[in-house]
């Protein structure tokens with residue numbers, strides 16, 4: 009018998025979250041390459057993560073690639089980020105859940121994922137991330153991307169959608185960044201962008217990887 013390391017309430021145990029984890033997510037990734045779900049994290053955890061990130065003032069402008077040219081960066085992306093260290097129990101709980109998912113994806117899809125890394129991200133009003141892919145083809149470094157949205161309230165006319173495209177550039181889906189929604193997609197295959205919003209937009213972006221290396 010294995011017990012959860014972090015306490016969970018019976019209410020969480022009653023949610024069909026394990027079916028999402030063991031069946032729906034691997035199936036969706038195998039068949040479509042992406043999935044949107046609200047059932048991976050408890051509302052309590054999401055609320056606490058939101059409180060932590062919205063309180064912090066140590067997020068810094070994100071960079072792209074290794075050439076750390078901040079001017080070039082800011083034409084492509086304007087988010088401010090901070091890596092999750094797992095040192096706080098809250099971050100450890102988020103990372104532990106993602107590690108369960110990593111192991112399940114390995115069991116179901118033989119992806120050989122070795123680690124998961126994630127950062128808090130804040131997009132202030134007007135900030136964006138232009139269309140990009142999270143991993144270069146053939147590098148097999150970042151394999152699966154996840155993004156969890158943290159804002160307790162998000163109105164449909166506030167902007168800030170994640171727009172997912174297929175490989176031919178056709179729009180697949182627009183996702184409103186509402187609290188508790190998590191998006192998963194294959195990192196190499198889906199170009200995506202973050203549209204500007206009218207207010208600060210908080211999320212955790214993460215990547216299941218096959219080996220450690222320099223983050224891109």
Ligand SMILES: O=C(O)CCC(=O)C(=O)O
Nearest residue numbers: 137142155170202211213
């Ligand atoms: O916040 C999002 O919806 C996506 C963020 C993203 O694309 C990234 O950090 O690579």
Ligand SMILES: [Fe+2]
Nearest residue numbers: 140141142200
């Ligand atoms: Fe991305």
